[in-house]
Amino acid sequence: MAYSEKILGRSIDPTVHDMLARAEQQGLETAWDRYEAMLPQCGFGELGVCCRNCNMGPCRISPFEEEGPKLGVCGATADIIVARNLLRMIAAGAAAHSDHGRDIAHTLLLTAEGKGGGYEIKDEAKLEALAGEYGIPTEGRSKEEIALDLAKAAYAEFGKQEGPIQFTRRAPAKRVELWQKMGIDPRGIDREIVEIMHRTHIGVDNDPVNLVLQGLRASISDGWGGSMVATELSDVLFGTPTPTHSEANLGVLEADQVNVVVHGHEPILSEMIVAAAKDPEMVKLAEKYGAKGINVAGVCCTGNEVLMRHGIPLCGNFLQQELAIMTGAVEAMIVDVQCIFPALGALAGCYHTKFISTSPKAKFPGATHIEFHEEEAYDIAKKIVRTAVENYRFRKPGQLYIPDEKSACMVGFSVEAIVSALGGTLDPLLDAVRSGAIKGIAGVVGCNNVKIQHDYGHVNLVRELIKQDVLVVTTGCNAIACAKAGLLLPEAAEQAGEGLKGVCKALGVPPVLHMGSCVDISRILVACAAIANALGVDISDLPVAGAAPEWMSEKAVSIGAYVVSSGIFTVLGTVPPVLGSPAVTELLTKGANDVVGAAFAVEPDPFKGAQLMVDHIMEKRAALGI
Amino acid sequence: MNKLESPFILVDPERCVGCHTCELACAAAHTAAGSIIGAVLAGERLHRRNRVVQVGTVKLATQCRQCEDAPCVRVCPTGATYRTETYTAVDQRLCIGCRLCVMVCPFGVIHLGKTEVAGREKSAAFKCDLCIDRLAGPACVEACPTKALSLRYPAEVIREATQVTARQFLDALESQKRLSSNP
Numbered sequence: 001m002a003y004s005e006k007i008l009g010r011s012i013d014p015t016v017h018d019m020l021a022r023a024e025q026q027g028l029e030t031a032w033d034r035y036e037a038m039l040p041q042c043g044f045g046e047l048g049v050c051c052r053n054c055n056m057g058p059c060r061i062s063p064f065e066e067e068g069p070k071l072g073v074c075g076a077t078a079d080i081i082v083a084r085n086l087l088r089m090i091a092a093g094a095a096a097h098s099d100h101g102r103d104i105a106h107t108l109l110l111t112a113e114g115k116g117g118g119y120e121i122k123d124e125a126k127l128e129a130l131a132g133e134y135g136i137p138t139e140g141r142s143k144e145e146i147a148l149d150l151a152k153a154a155y156a157e158f159g160k161q162e163g164p165i166q167f168t169r170r171a172p173a174k175r176v177e178l179w180q181k182m183g184i185d186p187r188g189i190d191r192e193i194v195e196i197m198h199r200t201h202i203g204v205d206n207d208p209v210n211l212v213l214q215g216l217r218a219s220i221s222d223g224w225g226g227s228m229v230a231t232e233l234s235d236v237l238f239g240t241p242t243p244t245h246s247e248a249n250l251g252v253l254e255a256d257q258v259n260v261v262v263h264g265h266e267p268i269l270s271e272m273i274v275a276a277a278k279d280p281e282m283v284k285l286a287e288k289y290g291a292k293g294i295n296v297a298g299v300c301c302t303g304n305e306v307l308m309r310h311g312i313p314l315c316g317n318f319l320q321q322e323l324a325i326m327t328g329a330v331e332a333m334i335v336d337v338q339c340i341f342p343a344l345g346a347l348a349g350c351y352h353t354k355f356i357s358t359s360p361k362a363k364f365p366g367a368t369h370i371e372f373h374e375e376e377a378y379d380i381a382k383k384i385v386r387t388a389v390e391n392y393r394f395r396k397p398g399q400l401y402i403p404d405e406k407s408a409c410m411v412g413f414s415v416e417a418i419v420s421a422l423g424g425t426l427d428p429l430l431d432a433v434r435s436g437a438i439k440g441i442a443g444v445v446g447c448n449n450v451k452i453q454h455d456y457g458h459v460n461l462v463r464e465l466i467k468q469d470v471l472v473v474t475t476g477c478n479a480i481a482c483a484k485a486g487l488l489l490p491e492a493a494e495q496a497g498e499g500l501k502g503v504c505k506a507l508g509v510p511p512v513l514h515m516g517s518c519v520d521i522s523r524i525l526v527a528c529a530a531i532a533n534a535l536g537v538d539i540s541d542l543p544v545a546g547a548a549p550e551w552m553s554e555k556a557v558s559i560g561a562y563v564v565s566s567g568i569f570t571v572l573g574t575v576p577p578v579l580g581s582p583a584v585t586e587l588l589t590k591g592a593n594d595v596v597g598a599a600f601a602v603e604p605d606p607f608k609g610a611q612l613m614v615d616h617i618m619e620k621r622a623a624l625g626i
Numbered sequence: 627m628n629k630l631e632s633p634f635i636l637v638d639p640e641r642c643v644g645c646h647t648c649e650l651a652c653a654a655a656h657t658a659a660g661s662i663i664g665a666v667l668a669g670e671r672l673h674r675r676n677r678v679v680q681v682g683t684v685k686l687a688t689q690c691r692q693c694e695d696a697p698c699v700r701v702c703p704t705g706a707t708y709r710t711e712t713y714t715a716v717d718q719r720l721c722i723g724c725r726l727c728v729m730v731c732p733f734g735v736i737h738l739g740k741t742e743v744a745g746r747e748k749s750a751a752f753k754c755d756l757c758i759d760r761l762a763g764p765a766c767v768e769a770c771p772t773k774a775l776s777l778r779y780p781a782e783v784i785r786e787a788t789q790v791t792a793r794q795f796l797d798a799l800e801s802q803k804r805l806s807s808n809p
Contacts, residue, residue, distance in 0.1 A: 040647065040654070040769045042645065043647070044650070046663050047666065063662065065672070066738075066739050066740065575667070579667065
């Protein structure tokens with residue numbers, strides 16, 4: 001089918017073209033249509049110079065040279081307003097990741113107390129390793145006793161007043177010393193977020209540099225705190241991912257099965273949905289209604305969580321959430337928290353699809369709310385799956401349309417899995433980097449954003465990097481884009497440069513390693529720390545770089561801030577709302593180098609972005625003398 | 627409709643919420659980059675030709691009314707400010723920044739600003755040119771999120787106004803007739 005230029009311009013994914021053409025025919029609206037209706041977007045907002053922090057406002061600083069107000073009512077300059085707004089974005093992002101971590105710690109606590117409704121401790125080796133880090137005795141103690149102490153210790157990180165957050169000490173000693181010297185070593189996860197809200201209240205912190213430093217401190221409490229707690233304790237509860245195979249894109253939905261789509265971020269619910277979908281009682285019920293089985297598929301990061309641990313296939317990434325419902329094949333779209341469109345309720349109303357919200361923190365218009373509590377996890381999951389199964393008979397055959405496309409993928413590369421693939425030590429990887437077979441390592445992560453052709457930034461940036469012998473590690477919606485593009489397969493090594501191709505072939509791994517969900521960017525930090533420690537240098541000395549080619553969420557702002565705070569040069573594919581302040585822009589893109597040894601760059605063109613990363617990697621190699 | 631009379635931008639104060647979006651759209655439309663972010667990234671100057679003001683509690687956008695007998699054109703000593711059949715504009719190459727147009731404009735919608743002409747920095751007059759080179763018409767009209775702005779022809783506005791007032795007159799006559807027949 002020939003698609004209009006408008007549709008082709010929205011995505012590079014053929015399933016998206018297919019579904020958008022159907023949406024157009026049926027008069028259904030998507031995020032792309034709503035974005036067009038929103039244009040032009042507010043220029044003050046784009047520049048970050050609008051302040052609504054007190055009711056003398058709203059104030060906005062004139063971007064016009066000679067005229068218009070240059071000060072808010074309180075006297076705040078564009079620099080102050082931009083810095084405050086940026087900080088509040090970091091606070092929201094760090095809060096989202098960290099609250100996710102808190103939920104996992106809560107689940108571990110309940111499980112250890114024997115109150116977890118079906119959860120068990122799956123990775124005892126990791127439990128013991130983490131207990132060791134926290135100085136929790138393990139000799140002669142049951143896993144529940146150890147887990148109880150670990151859960152309490154993790155819980156305590158959130159309310160700590162004077163620090164340090166234990167996992168921050170995984171960073172190289174030089175990095176920790178730098179954080180301490182700059183006054184950005186976090187004291188407690190919640191404390192740093194609260195302090196941002198205090199400092200950005202009217203009349204508190206009005207020094208852009210001092211403000212941005214607090215933003216970095218809060219972001220470190222996310223990356224090396226809340227997110228890392230989420231990753232590590234999820235591994236204890238659900239198992240540390242190991243390489244496994246699966247498939248991705250809308251074609252994973254099954255025409256003759258009950259399709260249950262999990263969307264959102266935390267693994268607590270989706271793990272149980274996966275288990276309940278295998279329950280013989282549920283499978284039998286599905287057969288009773290004429291379905292050949294129950295097919296669980298994921299969207300966004302909860303999808304990544306169950307993909308990494310169970311090989312559950314992925315429907316697609318962030319911008320495909322509406323399209324999944326438009327297949328008419330989804331019996332239930334089950335959501336927890338983060339990145340879920342409130343538009344899904346009205347859309348699901350056009351189909352037989354049940355849109356089921358589960359978190360007491362996240363309710364949606366048009367959703368059926370079946371509240372999830374860890375204490376009765378399995379029973380509630382079963383109830384939700386039953387609702388989906390019983391909905392199968394209401395499927396409207398005329399609405400059923402599943403695109404054919406799906407790609408195979410190899411996933412599950414936790415740090416432990418990478419080390420194991422390397423034969424138990426990082427040395428083969430370090431040797432490959434030293435020899436130049438692998439020039440360096442790039443972490444490519446982040447969302448989708450209607451401002452960039454869907455997946456264009458992700459796929460092209462990654463392709464360009466592997467072509468130039470840069471090993472890519474990926475999480476989040478970038479990982480899903482790569483999975484759909486066939487880049488997460490060992491055969492994709494053919495698209496890599498000669499050096500990287502040789503390494504991938506020798507190890508039987510893809511040139512792009514899927515490390516998990518967005519909180520699992522903490523795995524990338526752990527890997528960087530391990531490499532830096534092995535070489536006896538700081539992370540900022542390594543030939544590594546980061547990128548978020550299609551970022552949109554506040555979480556991504558926090559991620560960018562902690563990645564740069566960790567010493568990693570980061571390329572952003574969409575412009576953050578800071579250009580209204582030359583001082584803050586300069587601080588983020590240049591000055592940060594003098595503070596944390598890394599900075600941001602903005603480059604919407606993925607080919608140029610890749611080149612910036614490769615150039616940075618080559619500079620770092622030269623400085624290391626390799 | 628007399629298309630030879632200049633069209634002009636009409637503001638509906640009941641719809642204007644004072645968001646200043648029209649100002650930014652105006653500035654963006656007159657840059658090479660074509661967008662606010664693009665212009666800031668490229669270091670281009672931003673100039674609005676319109677201005678949102680508040681009178682009491684009412685907010686409204688103001689810009690050149692495209693006067694038929696424009697004082698700015700009459701007083702310009704260098705011919706920089708000129709009138710075509712359908713709009714007035716400034717040729718910044720000829721402008722010497724003497725402010726005469728600023729002084730005589732009864733609406734205060736011309737201002738002086740820094741600009742670069744042929745590689746030389748100078749001050750010149752800025753005023754609304756109805757985005758005459760823009761295919762989609764005036765950027766402010768397109769950008770207004772509440773549709774408070776529209777590009778209108780005087781004849782059209784007059785026709786609409788007379789329709790409304792004529793209807794009111796007829797209604798008055800009708801009710802008078804009813805009153806006199808049923809005293």
